[in-house]
Amino acid sequence: MAPADDACTESRIAALLDRARGLTGMRVGELATSLGVHSGGDAVRTKGTPGAILELALGATGGSSKVHDFPELGVELKTIPVDLRGVPVESTYVCTLSLGDAEMQEWEDSWVRAKLALVLFVPLVAGDGEPWPERRIAEPVLWSPTREQDDVLRSDFDDVVGLIGVGRIEELTAHRGRWLQVRPKAAHGRVRTVAWGSEGEAIATIPRGFYLRTRFTGAILGDPRAMPD
Amino acid sequence: MAPADDACTESRIAALLDRARGLTGMRVGELATSLGVHSGGDAVRTKGTPGAILELALGATGGSSKVHDFPELGVELKTIPVDLRGVPVESTYVCTLSLGDAEMQEWEDSWVRAKLALVLFVPLVAGDGEPWPERRIAEPVLWSPTREQDDVLRSDFDDVVGLIGVGRIEELTAHRGRWLQVRPKAAHGRVRTVAWGSEGEAIATIPRGFYLRTRFTGAILGDPRAMPD
């Protein structure tokens, strides 16, 4: 689960970071064009496109339903929208929370921990209301949680799965969690998934995802070892 | 589970049958054109299209994941390819067989029995190798199993779920069943679903579907009360 650390993998990760640095200063629309991707038309509505563009540009091979964007390197790629000062303007989606088997889940073996073990953050600088093709790629940050950070994330995680494990999913709001929070994740608010109530009964509820709070990603972009509130 | 039989439903079913009769003699391609459906280009490869055309033409509203094509009438629509003599050239797909809970399934409440409770067969006459737009719609047959036919189908069904229930799914071949058989049902042969072995262990296996044998559909097209081999 820890990032692979043999010499070959290390050098390939370094090469990936170099490639990401090489994109610094480009507009996302330019990058899209150079990749042969159509970036015209309605630009505001396509929320996920810049992330897909960066995956293409850096050669992410994970595709869907894989744990990491770069499976062989154990690296997760995350674009993160920042303002002109470099401060994140949004929380960062990590992955889906499986509600059906929450009581089985341990932090050590969790999907969310695997995702966060080694993350390449690529900040995208957006002026106010600027469509994504105009956003500029900023200096990337390769981050792996310190032991202290991992402990806080584990605590947030345990709180969440503990609640679900005893069937109190209704108390699972985005207020919980110091750095890692849980929020709804559904295209139309009409999707339902199954969870288990306190009496063991099946209940239909909206799917949820793990998100990193803005205050946390903002701090680690400045100092990867930061311990914000 | 039995077809609804109040007077209003009966008259609506009769109207449906009349509409189907009104299509007799048309080519499927003509019908598609009159519905504004594109039927040009590669015609041989689109196996499911004629079925969808007839659903449209007759106003089927079931859509996907519904039990029947006409939920309010309890009617299932099946196109069936026949030769110039009116003899079926293929078996008829009924529905998917759920492998995960086979031991729970009873014929009385089964999906396959619900589908077969009241079927509108629409034969499509195909010359040898003729693409579907050239096929002609023949006289439709509205069929509901007689008590004797239902008993045979139940027997075939019980044999199948019995085998699966004791974890002997490997013995479940298309050789079994007098009229109702089970065959693989997967787009590429690479899809897998879960079943339970004789020791209760989970095993990955290919999805299966129920099919009516050609000899059975051939007989009931001629005489709905037939009892073929």
Next chain:
DNA sequence: TAGGATCCACTGGTGGATCCGT
């Protein structure tokens, strides 16, 4: 300002069946 709601692209699985080698 941040918690809850929502948007688009993509794709795997399902429903419509027929193909085709032995």
Next chain:
DNA sequence: ACGGATCCACCAGTGGATCCTA
């Protein structure tokens, strides 16, 4: 002849995230 393999259309669900109102 028929048992096993396969084909296309369609859509709900997932992964990429940001929007938006109280």
